[in-house]
Amino acid sequence: MPSLPDTTHTPFRLCEKHFKNRSLRGVYPTLHGRGVIDLSRPAKQEDDEVWRGGWWSAGMSEEELRRWRKGKGKARERGDREEVNVDELKRIELSDGKVGWVVSEGCIFIPQYLTTSEQLDLLDDCLSNYTLPPNPLSLSTHYALPSNLFTLYATDSTDLIQPLHIFRPPSVIPLPSSRRTVETEPGSVLGYDEIVARNKEWKGDEPSVKLGPKRADELMRDLRWANLGWVYQWSTKSYDFTPDDPIVFPPELAHMCTKVVKSVPWDLVFDQSVEEKQPDWSTWSDDYVPDTGIVNFYQMKDTLMGHVDRAELDPSRPLVSISLGHAAIFLLGSASRNQPPIPIILRSGDVLIMSGNGRQSYHGVPRIMEGTLPAHFQPNDGDEQNRKAAKKFIATARVNVNARQVFPLGFRRPDRHQDVVA
Numbered sequence: 001m002p003s004l005p006d007t008t009h010t011p012f013r014l015c016e017k018h019f020k021n022r023s024l025r026g027v028y029p030t031l032h033g034r035g036v037i038d039l040s041r042p043a044k045q046e047d048d049e050v051w052r053g054g055w056w057s058a059g060m061s062e063e064e065l066r067r068w069r070k071g072k073g074k075a076r077e078r079g080d081r082e083e084v085n086v087d088e089l090k091r092i093e094l095s096d097g098k099v100g101w102v103v104s105e106g107c108i109f110i111p112q113y114l115t116t117s118e119q120l121d122l123l124d125d126c127l128s129n130y131t132l133p134p135n136p137l138s139l140s141t142h143y144a145l146p147s148n149l150f151t152l153y154a155t156d157s158t159d160l161i162q163p164l165h166i167f168r169p170p171s172v173i174p175l176p177s178s179r180r181t182v183e184t185e186p187g188s189v190l191g192y193d194e195i196v197a198r199n200k201e202w203k204g205d206e207p208s209v210k211l212g213p214k215r216a217d218e219l220m221r222d223l224r225w226a227n228l229g230w231v232y233q234w235s236t237k238s239y240d241f242t243p244d245d246p247i248v249f250p251p252e253l254a255h256m257c258t259k260v261v262k263s264v265p266w267d268l269v270f271d272q273s274v275e276e277k278q279p280d281w282s283t284w285s286d287d288y289v290p291d292t293g294i295v296n297f298y299q300m301k302d303t304l305m306g307h308v309d310r311a312e313l314d315p316s317r318p319l320v321s322i323s324l325g326h327a328a329i330f331l332l333g334s335a336s337r338n339q340p341p342i343p344i345i346l347r348s349g350d351v352l353i354m355s356g357n358g359r360q361s362y363h364g365v366p367r368i369m370e371g372t373l374p375a376h377f378q379p380n381d382g383d384e385q386n387r388k389a390a391k392k393f394i395a396t397a398r399v400n401v402n403a404r405q406v407f408p409l410g411f412r413r414p415d416r417h418q419d420v421v422a
């Protein structure tokens, strides 16, 4: 009997499955004739990419491809890659002269915002500085991490790092019945008081008992995220507001993010005529200061499931997301998984801002694209130790830094007598 089409998946999920399919390697990814937004690939890089990664135009036949590979083909000049028609996107000019595209409501894509040297410096910071204590890492629950994990990686240390469970007798580990169930309400709906109460009860995650000792190079490959500023608790899906003061958010990163938010002509981004839907963007150039963020580390096979980030108290303030290293397919959906998402290729140096109603959009990363590492990440003889190690790391990885603001500036925490200073 012929199998019936699977109708249980939402359009968002179908799209995720499409791009996850690794047999798509070698075919420039498109979906049902919908194009992929790819606004930031320099022409030279496109040549390199076709050679290295095999991402070629969807419309290209085998014969054209053969000719292309021999360097004789004219296929690229035909410009037949299926892309979202960028003429339909709203183009905005930033005050610093850079160009952005309004991809969907409140979501702005700024191709190649960072220069190549800014990308290299930020990558160094992500690996060398943002992984240092007191910032929690995805591995912190499970391993007795040294304070200098990345230095150990950079010096090819063979020291073994022990899993935490060996230091805790099983009786100390709470029984599963005493664990809290995970709530899924967004923080912005719960409100401050309820989040504080909920997190006071949370006893913390337990180390896995299945893990053995590992070297720094193995652990760096396992590392999935580093937390900046206010600490997000994945288990309760809310920020931990129990400390009096947050961990200091990296000032140079805050500066970069506030600069880009200040440079956006928000009056052009949001439709003035639809009054009730307008976020209060008029204050952002003065009071947007990120106080929390996540650095995501993706190895080539890693993916990030579709989700909405809604734990921040003000659900419309900008989230600034910066991509480094290999390119990725980013799916930008709407507030429902029932709408098909827009696939965007995020390349190293690109910035994506999600703001206003766009903060409620489902999004995810179903695919890191092989062979898309830009040339400036290739090793150089003059590279010092950390830069050399950062380039070794990114040769099989993508890094995404995203910054958010939990507390509007001057927010008075009801259970504290001081203002929050970002």
Ligand SMILES: O=C(O)CCC(=O)C(=O)O
Binding pocket: 294, 296, 304, 309, 321, 330, 346, 363, 364, 365, 400, 402
């Ligand atoms: O890696 C990306 O581009 C997106 C990351 C993301 O959505 C998140 O950290 O919430």
Ligand SMILES: [Fe+2]
Binding pocket: 307, 308, 309, 363
């Ligand atoms: Fe996200």
